[in-house]
Amino acid sequence: xxxxxxxxxxxxxxxxxxxxxxxxxxxxxxxxxxxxxxxxxxxxxxxxxxxxxxxxxxxxxxxxxxxxxxxxxxxxxxxxxxxxxxxxxxxxxxxxxxxxxxxxxxxxxxxxxxxxxxxxxxxxxxxxxxxxxxxxxxxxxxxxxxxxxxxxxxxxxxxxxxxxxxxxxxxxxxxxxxxxxxxxxxxxxxxxxxxxxxxxxxxxxxxxxxxxxxxxxxxxxxxxxxxxxxxxxxxxxxxxxxxxxxxxxxxxxxxxxxxxxxxxxxxxxxxxxxxxxxxxxxxxxxxxxxxxxxxxxxxxxxxxxxxxxxxxxxxxxxxxxxxxxxxxxxxxxxxxxxxxxxxxxxxxxxxxxxxxxxxxxxxxxxxxxxxxxxxxxxxxxxxxxxxxxxxxxxxxxxxxxxxxxxxxxxxxxxxxxxxxxxxxxxxxxx
Numbered sequence: 213x214x215x216x217x218x219x220x221x222x223x224x225x226x227x228x229x230x231x232x233x234x235x236x237x238x239x240x241x242x243x244x245x246x247x248x249x250x251x252x253x254x255x256x257x258x259x260x261x262x263x264x265x266x267x268x269x270x271x272x273x274x275x276x277x278x279x280x281x282x283x284x285x286x287x288x289x290x291x292x293x294x295x296x297x298x299x300x301x302x303x304x305x306x307x308x309x310x311x312x313x314x315x316x317x318x319x320x321x322x323x324x325x326x327x328x329x330x331x332x333x334x335x336x337x338x339x340x341x342x343x344x345x346x347x348x349x350x351x352x353x354x355x356x357x358x359x360x361x362x363x364x365x366x367x368x369x370x371x372x373x374x375x376x377x378x379x380x381x382x383x384x385x386x387x388x389x390x391x392x393x394x395x396x397x398x399x400x401x402x403x404x405x406x407x408x409x410x411x412x413x414x415x416x417x418x419x420x421x422x423x424x425x426x427x428x429x430x431x432x433x434x435x436x437x438x439x440x441x442x443x444x445x446x447x448x449x450x451x452x453x454x455x456x457x458x459x460x461x462x463x464x465x466x467x468x469x470x471x472x473x474x475x476x477x478x479x480x481x482x483x484x485x486x487x488x489x490x491x492x493x494x495x496x497x498x499x500x501x502x503x504x505x506x507x508x509x510x511x512x513x514x515x516x517x518x519x520x521x522x523x524x525x526x527x528x529x530x531x532x533x534x535x536x537x538x539x540x541x542x543x544x545x546x547x548x549x550x551x552x553x554x555x556x557x558x559x560x561x562x563x564x565x566x567x568x569x570x571x572x573x574x575x576x577x578x579x580x581x582x583x584x585x586x587x588x589x590x591x592x593x594x595x596x597x598x599x600x601x602x603x604x605x606x607x608x609x610x611x612x613x614x615x616x617x618x619x620x621x622x623x624x625x626x627x628x629x630x631x632x633x634x635x636x637x638x639x640x641x642x
Contacts, residue, residue, distance in 0.1 A: 216385050220324050220352050227323035227349075234321070246318040250329040254315065256287040258637065259334055261319055261350075262342035263291045266575070268298035270342050270365050270418045273630045275302070278637070280311045287334055289319035322349035331357055338640045341388070343367055346376065351386040360640050361388035364633045365418045366398060367578065373401045380405050387411060390636055394578060394629070416629035417578045423558050423623050437535050441476060445521045446606050449536055449543040449565065451480045452555035458486075460549045460570075460595040462493060465524070467599030469501055472606045474521045478512075478540075480533050482547060482555065487511075487528045494524060537563035541612075542605040544568050544598050547575075561588055562623055564616035566605040568592050580626075588618060 231248065234240045246252055260271050271288060278284070288303075290296050296316055303314035320326050327349045339354050339361040346363075354361045368376070376383060387406040392415040393399040402412045441447060448468060453461050461479070468477060481490060494509045501507045509524035512532075519525065527533070537543060543560040547553060548570030558579070560567045568590045573579075583589050592598045 216352075216382075219382060220349070223349060224324045227321065227326075231321070231323070243318045247320045248323075248326055250326075250333045252317050253287070253330050253333050254285075256285045256315065256334045256336050257641070258284065258338050258340060259287040259289070259336040260340040260342065261289045261345055262295060263345060265292070265294040265298050266419075267342040267345075267365075268295045268302075269422060271299060271340075272302045272307075273418050273421050274340075274364070274633050274637070275309070275312060275314075276307060277630050277634045278312065279309055283311050283313065286312055286314045287336065288314060288316045290316075291319050322347040324349040324353060327353045328356075331359060335359075338362065338637060339388075340364055340637065344369075344372060346383070348382060348386065351383075351388065354388075355386045362636060362640070363388055363391045363393075363402075364636070365415070365629065366391050366393040366402060367395070368393075368398055368401045368405075369577075373405070376405050380407065384408075389640070392629075392632060392636065395580070415632045416626050418629040418633060419578055420623055420626040421628070421630040423556075423562065437532060437539060440515050440517070440519050440525075441539055442518055442520060445519075446475045446541040446609065447478060447536070447539050448475055448602055448606065449478045449480065449533075449540045449560070451533055451537075451543055451545050451560070452482045453479060453486075453546040454482045454550070454552050455486055456550040456552060457546050458490070458493065460598075461490075461546075462497060463595040464544065464599050464602075465497060466501065467596065468602060469507055469522075471599070471603045473507075475541075475606060476519055476521060477524045478527055478536055479524060480527045480536075484528065484530070487526065490526055494526060534559055534563070537565050540565040541609050542566040542568070542602045544602065546570070548572050549592075549595060549598070557589055558583075558619075558623065561619035562616065564612035564614075564619070566590075566601075566610050566615065568598050568601045570598070583622060586618075586622070588615075588622060 235244050262268055262271050268290065288299050299316050302308055320330055331353045336359055339359055341363045343365050344367055383405050384407045387408060389411065391402050391412045393402050393412060394415060394417040396414055399412050399414045403409045450461060450464065481487065498507055506522055509526060512525050512527045512529050537560040543565040545555050545557040547555040551572045553575035554569060554573035557567055557569045571591055571593050584591050590601050592601060
């Protein structure tokens, strides 16, 4: 215990040296005062911490299912503006239970002296850490003041695991009361770091609980899209296209138009500000393609009648991608042909579209290999392979209802993580 105190005194001293540099850093200019003071903190029942947007969505699933019978104070902290905004929007929405009162602020710097003041001021009944938020100063002070701590939706990359393993003599003294990890591999890693197999269990990833199955997507009420699509003309979707992928987009369009021109292609850029650039690209592409194809394109916002085949629709309106998936024969989900992390490729699957991604899916490591091995999703290695997959599905359309069923079964099989997390939290609260 004495050696542990020495280690954290040294850790605190290291923060004292670093703080002046953080104060003048442009990265921390906006949040510095909030992250070094306890002024914006109040007594709370549950303190939940998640780094960014992904963790905020996990927290939202938990809060939506807590359903407290008595008023409950929630403190939510994050280390990014995105995380704060996502949680802020939820707490103001009707989805947030009327008995839940949220306080949202920046996560403090992990300096033990700062953390101790905040722990004593908030005095939470339980601390909930999401995914990979292992902060030694925080865990030390929570343990010191007997605050029960859990890590939910826990995961550890191989790189992080190697780093934590080198200092496991510290982590074993400040271990949380419970850890729910999202895979057997992550479970083994946490067991090794904290040297305990009694506190670590495996859970389904909570992110699966936020994905609606085919019955929940509202496919029966999409008249606005139905009005512009010809029922006998197949639809292909190129979704969440990022700026870095626009050259690949051009190659895919050329391949699709050459090998299966009798279709409608819908392009959904990830960022709406790219519409002007993409419009110019499509104007130029119209001159480069075979004139016999009679290729044309239109903005979605300008369409008020049914489109015929050999048309590309550039989607410049919000909120219709999930609805459009319900009509698609095949869909490519971008952010994946360049190392950009990937985008949500599970949505078109549960809508019954034959789905293809690129090889770069770092943001979706929580989706296991089964979805690719079962051929529910095809992982292409190039734009050419994307085009080949889509053309093959257009020529031999799969049974949409069968795809919906298989996709829904895959999602449902992997759901249930939220219920486990909520049960753990409620047991500690009670």
